[in-house]
Amino acid sequence: NGALGEVWNEEMSSSMLGKRLRKVVQNFQAMNKYGVRYPGPESAARRSKLSGPELLCQIKEMVQIATLTPDMEPFSGLPLASQLPPRQITADIGPFKTCAVVSSAGSLKNSGLGKEIDSHDAVMRFNAAPTTGFEKDVGSKTTVRLINSQVMASEDHHFLSSSLYSAGILVSWDPGPYSSDLREWFNKTDYPIFKQYQRYRRLHPQQPFYILHPRMEWQLWQRIQDNMVETIQKNPPSSGLLGTVLMMSLCEVVHVYEFLPSRRKTELCHYYQRFSDAACTLGAYHPLLYEKNLVKRMNKGSNHDIYTHGRVTLPGFTTFNC
Ligand code: C5P
Numbered sequence: 001n002g003a004l005g006e007v008w009n010e011e012m013s014s015s016m017l018g019k020r021l022r023k024v025v026q027n028f029q030a031m032n033k034y035g036v037r038y039p040g041p042e043s044a045a046r047r048s049k050l051s052g053p054e055l056l057c058q059i060k061e062m063v064q065i066a067t068l069t070p071d072m073e074p075f076s077g078l079p080l081a082s083q084l085p086p087r088q089i090t091a092d093i094g095p096f097k098t099c100a101v102v103s104s105a106g107s108l109k110n111s112g113l114g115k116e117i118d119s120h121d122a123v124m125r126f127n128a129a130p131t132t133g134f135e136k137d138v139g140s141k142t143t144v145r146l147i148n149s150q151v152m153a154s155e156d157h158h159f160l161s162s163s164l165y166s167a168g169i170l171v172s173w174d175p176g177p178y179s180s181d182l183r184e185w186f187n188k189t190d191y192p193i194f195k196q197y198q199r200y201r202r203l204h205p206q207q208p209f210y211i212l213h214p215r216m217e218w219q220l221w222q223r224i225q226d227n228m229v230e231t232i233q234k235n236p237p238s239s240g241l242l243g244t245v246l247m248m249s250l251c252e253v254v255h256v257y258e259f260l261p262s263r264r265k266t267e268l269c270h271y272y273q274r275f276s277d278a279a280c281t282l283g284a285y286h287p288l289l290y291e292k293n294l295v296k297r298m299n300k301g302s303n304h305d306i307y308t309h310g311r312v313t314l315p316g317f318t319t320f321n322c
Helices: 019-030 041-046 052-062 114-118 149-153 182-187 193-203 214-226 239-248 288-298 303-309
Strands: 096-102 122-126 144-148 169-173 209-211 251-257 311-315
Touching: 041 214, 052 214, 052 239, 052 288, 096 114, 096 239, 122 239, 144 149, 144 239, 149 169, 149 193, 169 193, 169 239, 193 209, 214 239, 214 288, 239 251, 239 288, 239 311, 288 311, 303 311
Parallel strands: 096 122, 096 251, 122 144, 144 169, 169 209
Antiparallel strands: 251 311
């Protein structure tokens, strides 16, 4: 729709990136840090392309939403077990009617979407994304915050003491091995997620805090690779996609903001920082480009919604049959 301007092209490929970023992506595509063993795009190319509803069904049926519980090995014998929530997140929270997932993209700046975001029953935010001072554009409600282990461990985020993390339910994740073997992961996390989790729980014992099962990352990764015609980075999906799928299991309808960039699209990485890099929107380590292709295909809303609001509409898993 030329007159309205371009929205995300769901056939986006690494060949459409600028020279520098293309090289970075290609380097990540050649690495296999987590021991991924999965058929490449040759097998995807032989199948016919799935429709949006078929894709939604694949994700609903093949991606298990799971968090760590005290009965799982090797945690059951460790002090950590007494700090883990006894039940799955999906058993404890929701179901919500409408949910907002707020990407941290720079294109949220000057969006004026705050009121609309806050009108949802539940709002998910990511990592160090603040609301204070940005209410007009991103709202002020935080129901769930999904954080990666890097944010938990890095000195400059002050994860243990900053009030940024004290609102809502926390969910954390760390890239696990492709095998999803919990013992293997426990002995070799990317960042010290368990140490930081235990420290945080001791300081804030009342705040609900879950850890995602690494299996979910790779099951979702397989759905992305299976539906793309090129080799994707052998790294877990971004927090944005992990959170979106988690919310699809807790909500009847999920509105995702500025994951597919609106007319405000910008190289500004985050709405809350003055740092610019196209890799934030297009991916480098994460297969973010391909995540966006998939979300575009599943979108139930209009291209106009994407263009003006950066808004995608996805149905909750309980609202459709496969
Ligand atoms: O950078 P961070 O991971 O904290 O941002 C949260 C999520 O928002 C990302 O995982 C990504 O899915 C999405 N994002 C985006 N474009 C940006 C910045 C973030 O799609 N420019």
